[in-house]
Structure formats: structure tokens, C-alpha cells
Amino acid sequence: MDDRMPTTTERLREEVREQEIQKQSSESPRAEGEQPARGRPVPRDKVKVEVENLDFWYGSNHALKDISLDISAHEVTAFIGPSGCGKSTLLRCLNRMNELIPGTRLEGHVRVDGRDIYENADPVMVRRRVGMVFQKPNPFPKTIYQNVIWGAIINGYRGNRDDLVERCLRQAALWDEVKDRLHTSAYGLSGGQQQRLCIARTLAVEPEVVLMDEPASALDPIATAKLEETIHQLKEEYTIVVVTHNMQQAARISDRTAFFYMGELVEIDDTEQLFTRPNKKRTEDYITGRFG
Amino acid sequence: MADASRFDERLTHRRRKGIVLGAVFFLATIFGLVVLITLLVDVVVQGSPWLSLDFISNYPSRIPERAGIKSAIVGSLWMIGLTAVVSVPLGVASAIYLEEYAPRGWIFKIIQININNLAGVPSVIYGILGLALFVRFFALGRSLLAGAFTMALLILPIIIIASQEAFRAVPQGIRESAFALGATRWQVIWSHLLPISAPSIMTGIILALSRAIGETAPLIMIGALTFIAFLPGSVMDPFTVLPIQIFNWTARPQPEFQGLAAAGIVVLLIVLFLMNLSAILLRNYFERFRPR
Numbered sequence: 001m002d003d004r005m006p007t008t009t010e011r012l013r014e015e016v017r018e019q020e021i022q023k024q025s026s027e028s029p030r031a032e033g034e035q036p037a038r039g040r041p042v043p044r045d046k047v048k049v050e051v052e053n054l055d056f057w058y059g060s061n062h063a064l065k066d067i068s069l070d071i072s073a074h075e076v077t078a079f080i081g082p083s084g085c086g087k088s089t090l091l092r093c094l095n096r097m098n099e100l101i102p103g104t105r106l107e108g109h110v111r112v113d114g115r116d117i118y119e120n121a122d123p124v125m126v127r128r129r130v131g132m133v134f135q136k137p138n139p140f141p142k143t144i145y146q147n148v149i150w151g152a153i154i155n156g157y158r159g160n161r162d163d164l165v166e167r168c169l170r171q172a173a174l175w176d177e178v179k180d181r182l183h184t185s186a187y188g189l190s191g192g193q194q195q196r197l198c199i200a201r202t203l204a205v206e207p208e209v210v211l212m213d214e215p216a217s218a219l220d221p222i223a224t225a226k227l228e229e230t231i232h233q234l235k236e237e238y239t240i241v242v243v244t245h246n247m248q249q250a251a252r253i254s255d256r257t258a259f260f261y262m263g264e265l266v267e268i269d270d271t272e273q274l275f276t277r278p279n280k281k282r283t284e285d286y287i288t289g290r291f292g
Numbered sequence: 293m294a295d296a297s298r299f300d301e302r303l304t305h306r307r308r309k310g311i312v313l314g315a316v317f318f319l320a321t322i323f324g325l326v327v328l329i330t331l332l333v334d335v336v337v338q339g340s341p342w343l344s345l346d347f348i349s350n351y352p353s354r355i356p357e358r359a360g361i362k363s364a365i366v367g368s369l370w371m372i373g374l375t376a377v378v379s380v381p382l383g384v385a386s387a388i389y390l391e392e393y394a395p396r397g398w399i400f401k402i403i404q405i406n407i408n409n410l411a412g413v414p415s416v417i418y419g420i421l422g423l424a425l426f427v428r429f430f431a432l433g434r435s436l437l438a439g440a441f442t443m444a445l446l447i448l449p450i451i452i453i454a455s456q457e458a459f460r461a462v463p464q465g466i467r468e469s470a471f472a473l474g475a476t477r478w479q480v481i482w483s484h485l486l487p488i489s490a491p492s493i494m495t496g497i498i499l500a501l502s503r504a505i506g507e508t509a510p511l512i513m514i515g516a517l518t519f520i521a522f523l524p525g526s527v528m529d530p531f532t533v534l535p536i537q538i539f540n541w542t543a544r545p546q547p548e549f550q551g552l553a554a555a556g557i558v559v560l561l562i563v564l565f566l567m568n569l570s571a572i573l574l575r576n577y578f579e580r581f582r583p584r
Contacts, residue, residue, distance in 0.1 A: 097468070097471065100468070102395065124474050127471060127474040128473070128474030132469075132472040134469060134472075138463065138465035138466060140469075140470075140484060150473070151475070154473070154479045155473075201473065202472070202473065204473075205473055205474055
């Protein structure tokens with residue numbers, strides 16, 4: 001059995017349970033007709049991922065309510081919000097990972113480069129173009145080299161494998177540390193190194209978007225700093241979306257930030273704007289620590 | 293110190309109780325061990341005069357000095373070999389379907405409950421089933437094939453359950469990250485699930501086969517004979533196995549045959565011991581490769 005990091009199903013159930021509790025204890029963040037506050041919009045030609053009127057149910061629980069937002073290409077977008085607000089659920093909708101959980105339902109649209117990823121689309125191909133790094137580093141029980149190359153092999157990679165492995169490890173800022181032990185077990189690495197290995201293997205299938213679900217929450221501060229720097233360099237080539245419960249981290253690494261509460265999008269804006277001059281009181285309450 | 297008069301510590305009494313109970317538990321353990329050791333010593337003492345190279349290379353005979361277990365050992369080996377060939381692919385494939393493909397619903401629960409129950413059905417029942425189905429209906433006669441199919445049915449639930457447990461022990465994070473790299477379900481199973489769970493499955497298979505090798509009743513039911521003075525030349529030939537040969541000798545009045553039976557038991561015990569030992573060694577060896 002997994003050690004005490006919760007499984008995704010358990011975490012999602014936890015999210016849903018927390019939403020129930022919050023529903024009872026406070027009013028909805030949106031009054032009748034109130035829309036999320038949107039700051040500077042993403043220019044049309046820079047939109048990489050578009051979410052349109054997304055509703056998501058986990059069983060009978062309405063976990064995401066009418067979400068619409070744009071993710072800008074070659075930028076880091078952060079999803080923040082209290083536990084149970086749906087940010088992880090939304091992230092997993094972007095690469096169809098929620099389909100692996102029985103009893104879920106989705107309405108609305110998600111488009112990458114203008115193409116719908118749910119209608120007439122193969123989930124396997126979607127997950128290649130939209131990669132994901134998980135909260136707990138989980139390298140395969142193989143060598144470092146095999147970890148990086150496996151995704152590429154199963155997708156029919158025909159190029160030079162050694163080059164691919166080196167390129168991805170360099171992009172993940174791990175090459176110098178592991179270049180002399182590529183064929184040793186991945187479990188010999190530290191937690192922070194393992195997480196960067198997971199990033200490297202995600203990059204090996206040449207995605208366009210990289211989703212990260214609380215990537216630093218299992219890491220110590222030094223490893224976290226290294227990871228944040230890696231994210232900063234990755235955005236030159238990829239579009240990154242990061243879910244984090246750490247507001248300072250969101251402020252440090254992201255260009256745009258979206259704030260969620262109880263399954264709804266409350267506000268989305270350039271990070272600097274959202275953290276210094278938020279439009280909604282709920283946002284301000286959250287970032288100043290009055291709740292969450 | 294608290295008000296001493298409110299506590300009646302009776303320390304001596306409590307300690308004494310603990311010591312007495314400790315002695316009782318120890319004696320219970322010793323009792324079991326002593327009985328086992330007595331049986332073992334009795335068998336070894338009775339059987340060792342008859343243990344010799346001749347014993348293993350002779351066929352059964354009415355003359356005790358010339359009797360041996362050659363046909364029984366060869367029959368047993370053939371039988372578990374065939375049983376393994378039939379039951380392992382069926383059992384592992386069923387477990388893969390149940391754990392990784394089957395939708396969870398009431399049908400699934402019914403199947404699961406039935407498999408669990410079948411693991412506890414007395415082996416004689418499988419013998420009756422084998423007689424009706426394989427010996428008579430499929431007209432296989434009293435052959436190795438009929439015996440192997442019957443034993444395969446017997447141990448199939450054990451293998452399925454052991455394999456299912458092995459798959460459940462694979463951390464969910466491994467599956468998720470494999471899917472997130474754009475793998476199909478089969479690629480996830482073949483590249484990760486099976487290699488990681490293989491040691492546990494192997495252990496389960498060996499233990500299931502060790503059970504099969506000691507079974508007498510079902511094979512008597514399907515007609516495995518007790519005086520075979522030849523080796524089976526093909527899977528359609530009649531055969532005998534070690535437990536049946538032992539059983540046959542114990543039923544004879546002459547004291548020499550009791551000694552022969554004891555010798556047969558010793559051989560059977562050695563085979564069982566070696567099988568269980570290999571299961572333990574395999575498990576220990578592969579423990580290193582478990583994902584953490």
C-alpha cells in the first residue's frame with residue numbers, strides 16, 4: 001500500500017468533503033449574477049489552453065462550477081485557493097486524468113491550441129501534449145536513464161535516445177548531478193532530485209503544456225528553491241500551470257494567478273496585480289491570511 | 293505524590309498474573325512445537341531405514357524391499373508442471389482483468405465474492421467436478437491431463453487472489469505517472485504493473501503449487517491409480533502421485549509398508565520444504581526492487 005501520502009482518489013474525496021463543510025459554514029462567494037474578476041485578458045494569439053464553462057461532478061458532488069479561463073503560452077499560471085476549492089480537480093481536467101476515476105462527469109470545453117481535448121480526441125494523445133508532475137515524486141523502479149526514456153519509447157520515439165535523455169535532464173537541472181550514474185536506480189536520488197527526474201521524464205515526450213500539482217509540497221526548502229528556479233527556466237519552452245497551496249510560492253514563480261473558492265473561479269489576473277491590488281474582497285481575505 | 297489511599301495498587305498480584313499468563317502462552321507455543329517435532333521425529337525414525345537411492349529409483353512392488361516411489365515422484369512432478377502451465381496464465385490474466393479493467397459494480401462484487409469462496413471449497417469437491425467434467429464429459433479418462441485440469445481449478449482461486457493482492461500493492465502513483473506520459477492501459481500494465489508485482493505473484497504461485505502437490509482426495513476421485521509400475525509417456529496416460537502412493541502403503545497391513553510410507557512422507561516433506569524455501573528466498577531477493 002502507498003505510504004502515508006494520500007492517493008489521488010483519497011485527495012479528491014477529501015476535497016469534496018471539505019467543500020461540503022465549507023458550504024455549510026459560509027455563504028457562496030458569488031452573489032446572484034456576480035462574475036469572477038478578470039484582470040488584463042490574455043491576448044488572443046497567446047492563448048494556449050482555454051477552459052470554457054467547465055462543470056465537473058465527482059459522483060453527485062458538483063466540484064467545479066462554470067469555470068472559464070485562459071492559460072497564456074510560455075507563462076507560468078498558478079492556481080491558488082483553500083483546500084477543497086477544486087484547483088487540483090481543474091488541473092486534472094486539463095489532461096483528462098480525471099477520467100481514470102470512476103463516477104466522474106464533465107461538461108463544458110477544454111481546448112489546447114483551439115482544439116477540443118475531449119470531443120473526438122484520444123486521451124492518450126492529449127496526455128502526451130499536456131504532461132503532468134505529481135505532488136509526491138514517484139519515479140519508476142528503474143534506472144534514471146530508463147525513467148526518462150520510457151515515455152518516449154512507448155510513444156514510438158525514433159531519434160537518438162542518449163541525446164534525448166541528456167537534453168531532458170539538463171532542462172530539469174539534474175544532468176550535472178546524475179550524468180555519472182545514469183544507469184543506477186532512481187531510488188538512489190533525494191526527494192528533490194526525484195521530483196526533477198519526474199519533470200525530466202515528462203519533458204521526454206515533448207509536451208507543450210506541463211501541469212504541476214503541488215510539486216514542492218513534499219520537498220525541503222532547498223529542493224523547493226531549486227525546483228522553482230527550474231520552473232522559471234522551463235517556461236521559455238513550455239506553458240506551465242502550477243497548483244500550489246503556498247501563496248508566497250505562487251507570488252514568486254507565476255506570471256498569472258487564478259484564485260478559486262468552493263469550486264468557483266473568484267479572480268484571475270496578472271500575479272502582481274492579484275497580490276497587490278485584488279479586486280474581490282474574498283481574494284484579499286485569502287491572500288492576507290484571514291482564512292484558508 | 294497523589295493521595296495514596298485512593299489507589300489499591302496490588303503490584304505483586306498484577307505482576308504475578310502477568311508472569312502466569314506469560315507462562316501459559318509459552319506453554320501453548322511449546323505444545324504445538326512439541327507435537328510437530330514428535331510427528332517429524334517419528335516419521336523420520338520410521339522412514340530412514342527405507343530411504344535409499346533404490347527407493348527413489350524403484351517402482352512400487354508387492355515386495356517391500358524392492359518398492360520405490362519413482363512413478364509417484366515423476367507423476368507428481370508432471371502433475372504440478374501441467375497444473376502450473378494451465379493455472380498460472382489463467383489466474384494472472386483473470387487478476388489483471390479484475391484489478392485493472394473491470395468496472396466496479398455489483399457484478400464485480402459477485403465475481404469477487406465467488407472467487408474468495410471457491411478458495412475455501414474442500415478439495416474433494418473439485419475431484420468430483422473433475423471426474424464429471426474432464427474424465428467423463430471431455431473423455432480424457434484417468435489421465436495426467438484430467439488430473440492437471442482438476443488441480444488447476446483447485447488452485448486457480450488462490451492464484452487469482454494472490455495476484456490481485458500483488459497488483460493492489462503497486463502504488464497508485466506509478467500508474468498515474470505512467471498514464472500521464474501518454475501510455476495506454478496495456479502499456480502501463482506490461483511495463484510497470486507486471487514487473488513490480490511479479491515477485492509477489494511468483495511467491496503466491498509457489499505456495500499454491502505446494503498445496504497442490506500434497507493433495508490426495510481430488511486425484512483419487514479422478515482415478516489416479518495406486519499401483520503404477522511405469523512412467524507416464526504422454527499427458528493422456530494414467531499416473532500416480534506421492535500422496536496417493538503414501539496413502540496406499542499405509543493401508544497395507546505389513547509393517548514394512550508402514551516404514552515405506554514414512555519414507556515417502558519424508559521425501560514429500562523435503563519437496564515441500566524446498567518449495568517453500570524457494571518462495572521465501574525469491575521474496576527476499578526481490579524485496580530490494582520494490583518501489584518506495
